[in-house]
Amino acid sequence: MTQHWWQRATVYQIYPRSFQDSNGDGIGDLPGIISRLDYLAELGVDALWLSPVYQSPNADNGYDISDYQAINPEYGTMADMTRLISEAAKRNIKIVMDLVVNHTSDEHPWFVSARQGSDRSTRDYYVWADPVDGHVPNDLTSGFIGGSAWQWDAESEQYFLHLFSEKQIDLNWQNPKLRQAIYQMMNFWIDQGISGFRMDVIDMIAKEPLNKVLVNGPRLHEYLHEMNRQTWADRDFLTVGEAWSASPQDALRYSDERHQELSMTFQFGHLWADRRIGGDKWEERPLDVERLKNALYECQTTMATHGWNSLFWNNHDLPRAVSRFGTTGPQRELSAKMLAITLHGLKGTPFIYQGEEIGMTNCPVNSIDQVDDVEARTIYRQLRQRGDDADTAMQKINVFNRDNARTPMQWNDDPYAGFSTTQPWLSVNPNYREINVASAQARRQSLWWVYKQLIALRHQEPVLQNGKFEALPAMPASVMAYTRTWKQTQWLVCGNYSAQAVSVKLPQSKSTLVISNYPDGPGQLGQTVLRPYEAFIVALN
Structure with a gap:
């Protein structure tokens, strides 16, 4: 089977509004992204997924598009976009555009x-x-x-x-003229030299609303196959569909190369590990690591021989990974390294969300007046109507408010974190003086260097690209442990999701350390005590 570029790649998501402001208006832009390409090349990423930069009135920060073939003036011009594609290519970085074709702006x-x-x-x-x-x-x-x-x-x-x-x-996807107009637009961008699309709520395009069928409509796969055939079919092109409804079996159907649909989907089963099933979005519960592991493992085994996985902890719609699955206390970096190692050891394409590589955290606010997210404001209003007082409602909002992921990128400890020279559109997280790129790059044991090493391993090691996944049995609830095997090479990946030490029984084998979040590594395998948030990859000899 042919190996595609995206099967050995790591993709970095940029939320353009919050990445880098080049002109002092408090809003990130395309020239700002261009100015940071050397940073991204140094990190080693292979592709940049840009959240929408199209013309938009910004009712939902660009996910309401009024012109698919024009750039929002806040971000720059089409000439800037052309330059970004060209400059990124010089650094062997590809551009992936966000494609929003379930709906348009009412101003389209x-x-x-x-x-x-x-x-x-x-x-x-x-x-x-x-x-x-x-x-x-x-x-x-x-x-x-x-x-x-x-x-x-x-x-x-x-x-x-x-x-x-x-x-x-x-949009009404049952109309073939609408579909052709969309394919024509997609080919316009492909002709500009982009290398992929991330497809917003793609599982909704075949909806039948009068029958109250909103996801996985009966013609969904017909439409995706048609899209494939009329756009990227003859290219090595990355297509990843956002599909909140997708089970691992659904994800296989989307990504099975024999069906000629998508490269992969974002499936979100593991993200229910700290939410009440059947509850409202803001209803948090303690992290169930067993549930998280099982969801990730099922995706690995379901797509063991066909299809492909996406690997991610967070994005522009989700809380910061370390705040959600790790800790923001003194062991913040240690837990963030554990999350990175245990996810990047899996089979699939890793996606890093901007700031994840330095362990940026959630940014709680005190008042709804400080919230930009249109969804969070609605939830706040509904909570108040249900009887919550303002403090209780804000406490709930702060957990899953999408603004957590959208605060400006923290580059250094200058005013406004080096993102801008003026007050940004959304306030910078106050912890930017401690958590920033300049500080992380200066410390060789920092999270940033772990991400850089993991990305390099993905490029270099066939066992990470192609190796068979197998979960280790009888692990404690807080421990993720699995092997990846390719030909004569076998790697063991292990991580403790707990702030407490835990005893585990690992294969009694000589091993060579590949990467660890503790300087001295795990020591001899066998009956082993994992330290708080300890994670490592070792090659079994």
């Missing part, structure tokens, strides 16, 4: 025209429905703002659908 020309009459050519690019007994077609609700997902259009006396905010209008 397609929708502006569609509202002008049922005879307009783009009318059926969107989902319209007649009233039922004088009311909304059904009880679908809007995820970001609450209330009905159906909006009345008085001019045409029909409803249109918005499953997220009222400014994010759902």
Whole structure:
């Protein structure tokens, strides 16, 4: 089977608004990203996934696109985008664009025209429905703002659908003309020299809202196969679909090369390990490491021979990994190294979210006035309506507020963390004086150097790229331990997710240390005591 570039790569996600401001307006931009390409090349990453930089009114920070083939002036120009692609290529770094084709902004020309009459050519690019007994077609609700997902259009006396905010209008993928317009747009970007797409809520495009089928609609895989054939089919191109609904079996269906759909999906089963199943998004529970391990392991075994895994702890929609699965106390870096080692040892393509490589943390706030996230503001309002006082509601919001991931990148201990010369659009985390790139690069035992080493190992070692995964049996609940085997090479990956020491029985074998988060490594294997948050990879001899 042919090995693709993305099977030995590490992808770095950039949230452009918060990465680097080049012109002093408090907002990150494309020239700012260009100015940091040498940093990214030094870290060793192979591709940059950019959250949307298209023209947008920013109702949801760019995930409401008003022009797919124009750059938001806040971020720069199309010339800047062309230069970014070119300059990144000089450093052997590829560009992956965020593709949002479940919905557009209500300011997109397609929708502006569609509202002008049922005879307009783009009318059926969107989902319209007649009233039922004088009311909304059904009880679908809007995820970001609450209330009905159906909006009345008085001019045409029909409803249109918005499953997220009222400014994010759902597209009608059943219309072949809409699909062709999207494929044409995708080919425009492919022709600009990009090397991949991350596909926002791709499991929703085949929705049948009148039947209340919102994910995994019956024509989903038909559409994805068609997309593949009409866009990137003849290229070694990375496509990763965001699919909150995807089980490991679903992920296999998406990514099985025999189906000619996607390279991989983001599947989120492991991220329920600290949430109450069936509960609301903000309902936290203590981390269940057993559940987390089982979810990751199932993905490994399900896609052992076909399909491909994505490996990630966080992104622009999720809390900071070390705050969620590690600790932000004195052992912050130690726990963050453990998370890095145990994830990057798995089979798949690792994704690093900006700031993860230095252990950036969540940034709790005191008042809803400090919150930018449209979803978090809605949740806060709903919590207050349910009877929570302001302090209790904010305590819940601070756990999963998407702003946690969106605070500006912490480059150094200068004012505004070196991100900007002025007050940024979102306040910098106050801990930037201790947690920043300059400090991390200056300490050879820092988390940053662990990430750099893990990325290099992914490039160099076939056992990480191709090796068979096998979980070690009878491990304590807090311990993740597995082997990767390729030909005559076998590596053992082990990590303790606890702040307490724990005794484990590991294979009694001579070993060679590959990487560890403790300077002296694990010592002799066999009956071993793992120290708090200890993690390592050893080659078994």
